[in-house]
Every structure is written in structure tokens, then in C-alpha cells.
């Protein structure tokens with residue numbers, strides 16, 4: 001007797017091996033059998049015409065806060081994701097005592113666009129140390145599985161207080177930090193993360209705490225994981241600019257870190273139209289480090305990294321004084337103002353005055369506009385038309401055209417502004433690199449700026465079905481077995497008897513992201529972009545049905561996934 005049998009589906013098991021028709025039986029949270037099953041089950045899922053595959057694993061998220069108010073992990077769960085890794089880029093909520101939580105939130109607010117009101121209202125702070133945070137996540141009822149890194153910014157702030165934002169660590173600070181890293185990894189932290197990028201700033205324009213660390217501090221903290229023989233190190237990379245000397249210096253340090261400590265090192269990498277080949281040495285580095293005895297793998301995206309903008313959130317012109325006046329009005333009044341020809345002329349005129357202050361941007365804030373690279377998101381997947389293209393065809397000014405397109409949808413029209421990965425040949429090349437992992441949704445962060453929880457359904461719809469660039473077997477392997485292996489998630493990422501029953505059932509002809517929407521459903525009414533997907537029939541986590549036709553069943557079968565040392569304790 002099984003708990004669940006998925007009948008007549010086509011198994012794509014995550015290994016990359018060819019698909020086959022079979023039933024899949026689940027008992028006690030585990031995959032119990034794959035084959036032609038004659039027994040009965042409490043629940044039968046008919047999967048004829050559907051693919052049965054492992055649940056997808058997203059290793060680059062920022063769900064650390066969201067897990068406490070949205071336990072099923074939207075929007076990721078709507079895209080077949082059953083496990084996430086959180087705490088990336090140096091941002092975690094522990095270690096931190098409740099009295100200091102505002103300091104940690106300061107690290108998160110601008111760098112990751114998580115509203116402090118939402119964090120304040122949505123989190124019951126019940127921890128101080130990282131092991132206590134893990135316990136809090138473990139106690140919280142969850143829909144999907146969560147693994148957590150400890151973040152350098154939180155750690156630094158915990159140990160150094162306000163000094164974390166302006167000083168180097170002294171030797172006492174350093175030994176206190178090393179003690180916390182050791183305790184975290186022993187308790188099951190999946191690793192340790194840091195950020196050295198200027199994209200990560202506090203609301204008052206200062207670097208987040210981890211950016212004050214010198215390289216020796218980073219080396220010593222990662223070294224603790226090496227001594228313990230567990231944990232992955234993730235880094236949001238240093239600002240080398242395009243100076244070859246600085247790039248080389250940084251790459252040499254990364255390689256030495258991986259080789260000397262034996263700790264797996266991972267980082268995200270994108271191509272950029274401003275420096276088309278910048279990414280290449282970072283892939284070579286992963287190969288070279290591996291030859292030298294280190295381990296390195298690269299997190300890549302599956303499409304352009306797009307800001308998703310609308311008048312409901314931000315436009316690229318909001319910092320201009322004339323625009324600012326209009327933009328602070330309620331949406332209906334903005335609409336009326338935009339329909340007034342005189343106001344409209346003034347708004348268009350303002351964009352012609354090139355004032356650099358209007359274009360200062362960090363992280364995922366809008367950039368100065370090149371209309372060739374501003375797209376109308378009128379469908380979920382590319383190709384998209386640029387505003388320039390539409391304006392040229394109509395013989396209009398592109399700003400005017402931008403306003404008109406927005407008005408035509410009641411100001412709800414979304415526009416895409418790529419920050420990176422504009423060249424899709426580069427995207428494919430990076431996805432195909434043997435040391436790449438397709439991940440980096442940033443889910444839980446940048447909640448009103450980007451919407452990449454759909455990057456995995458983008459792979460299955462765009463690259464597999466529409467473009468035939470990958471077989472379904474290759475794509476599923478990229479999204480399941482590869483991340484599970486790199487992050488060491490035990491018994492997940494493949495369909496094998498005895499392994500955790502994280503399973504998705506989907507229609508390969510229909511699976512696709514839907515258009516995003518804007519909602520104010522975060523704690524304290526904070527806003528976020530939401531995106532669902534079509535084609536997903538059933539999402540099973542640890543042997544229980546979490547989603548049926550992508551609707552939550554009420555089950556909360558998710559687990560905290562602890563790193564390997566916790567199991568030994």
C-alpha cells in the first residue's frame with residue numbers, strides 16, 4: 001500500500017538519461033518504487049501525457065525573512081521548485097539578537113529590496129545565534145524545503161555592532177566571527193556567504209557590512225569551513241571594473257581560496273553588453289581551480305536579467321523633479337495627468353535634459369534609459385518589442401510612446417529593462433558550461449524590482465519547447481540533479497527509490513511562466529511582483545501534495561535541510 005501512486009506518467013528522472021513510461025509509488029515521504037505498480041494507494045494521480053520529474057532546486061534565493069510569513073515559498077513553488085537555498089550574498093537574519101534587528105534589516109532593505117515594515121510585521125524574532133535561527137526555521141510550518149547559509153553582513157554586525165559598517169575587524173572580532181561560523185556549520189548551515197559588490201548598499205548609501213571586510217577576513221572565515229570539512233562559500237563578486245590587472249588579482253585570490261581551503265566556491269556570473277567578454281575568465285577560473293584541486297561552480301541565469309517596471313512600481317524617470325511631482329500622486333490621478341497634453345509635453349521634455357543625478361542606481365534600481373533596451377512585456381516569454389522599435393514604426397518620440405503604451409493598459413503595463421545577459425548566445429553558452437548551475441532567481445528579494453522565480457519554467461518553455469536548445473532530459477538535470485549535487489542536498493534531485501519524494505508532474509506542452517502582476521500582499525501591505533506558471537499538475541514535497549493545479553492544498557510538508565555536520569552531531 002502506497003500513500004500516492006503517480007500512474008502512466010513519463011519519467012524524466014533528473015540524471016539526464018532518456019525518459020521512460022512508468023508509475024511512481026510514494027510511501028512515508030520517500031519514493032518507494034518506480035515501475036509497473038499493481039498495488040493500491042491512498043491517492044492516485046493520473047499522469048498520462050505528463051512528465052514526472054524531481055522537484056526543481058533553486059540555490060540562489062533570499063527567502064530568509066519570507067519563510068516566516070509565506071511558508072509555501074511563493075513565487076518559487078508556483079514554478080515547480082521544491083527546495084531553495086537562502087542566505088545568499090552575505091544576507092541572513094542570523095546571528096542577530098532581537099534588539100539589533102534593525103541593523104540587520106538595514107543590510108537587507110536597499111540591497112535586496114525587502115520592505116522593513118514587512119520584516120517588522122512578518123517576523124517573530126525568536127533567535128540570536130545562527131543555530132537558533134535554524135531551529136526557528138525548522139519549527140516553522142513550511143511548504144517547501146529550505147537550506148540556509150549564514151551571511152557575512154549579519155555575522156559582522158552581530159560581532160562588531162555599528163563598527164561593522166565602517167571598520168576592519170580586529171583580532172578579537174575575527175576570532176568571535178570564526179567561532180560563529182564553526183557553530184553555524186556544525187548546526188547545519190549549508191555554508192557561508194559574502195558580498196563585495198557596490199550593488200549592495202544600505203538605504204543611506206553606505207556599503208553593507210560585509211564590504212568592509214578585507215580579504216584576509218574572508219579567507220579566515222572560509223578557512224573555518226575547510227577545517228570542518230563542510231559548507232559552501234558563495235560570494236557576490238568584487239568590483240574589479242574592466243581593469244585586467246584587478247580582474248586577475250581577484251581571480252587569483254578566488255582560486256587560491258578554493259585550492260587552499262578545499263571549500264567549494266560559487267558565484268553568479270552574467271554577460272553584459274558593456275563588457276561582452278567579461279564573464280569568460282570566470283568560467284576558465286572554475287576549470288583551472290578544479291585542475292589545481294579546488295572546487296568551483298558558477299551560478300548562471302536562463303535569460304536576460306530584467307528589471308520589471310511599471311507605473312505601479314517604478315519608471316526610469318522617477319528621480320526627475322517634473323516626474324517626481326506626478327509620480328507621488330495616486331495612480332488614477334497620474335493617469336489623468338498623463339492624458340493632459342501639456343503635462344505630457346513637460347514630462348517628455350524633462351527626459352531630454354541629461355542630468356546624471358537622475359540616473360544614479362545601485363543593485364536592481366532602474367537605469368538611465370536606452371529605448372532600444374526597454375521592452376514591452378506583453379507576453380511572458382521573448383521575443384519582446386523595444387519601445388524604440390515601436391516608436392520608430394509610429395514616427396513618435398519614444399518617451400511619448402512609453403507613456404502611451406502604459407496608458408493603454410491603465411498604467412499596469414510592465415516594461416523590461418535588462419541589466420545584464422542581453423546576449424542570448426552568451427546566456428546559452430554559460431548555461432552549457434559543465435561547471436554552471438542554472439539558478440539565481442533571487443526569490444524573496446528585489447520583490448518589486450525583478451521577477452525571476454520563473455527562470456526555471458523559462459528553461460522548460462523557451463529553451464526546451466520553443467527553441468529546442470536542450471532536451472527535456474538535459475534541462476531537468478540542470479535544474480535538479482546539478483544543484484542538488486553541488487550544494488550536497490542528500491537524497492534529492494533524482495527520482496530514485498529511497499530518496500525524498502519531491503516530485504513534480506507537468507505537461508511539457510504547456511509548462512510556462514504567466515505574465516506577472518503587482519500585489520500588495522506582503523505583511524504591512526508592502527508590494528511585490530507575483531508570477532505564476534501554467535502546465536503544472538501536481539507538486540509533491542516529502543511525499544505530500546503541496547500544490548494541485550498550482551493551488552495550495554493546505555499541506556505543509558517542507559523541511560529544513562541541514563548541512564552534513566548536523567547529521568553527525
Ligand SMILES: [Zn+2]
Nearest residue numbers: 062088089442
Ligand atoms: Zn543574491
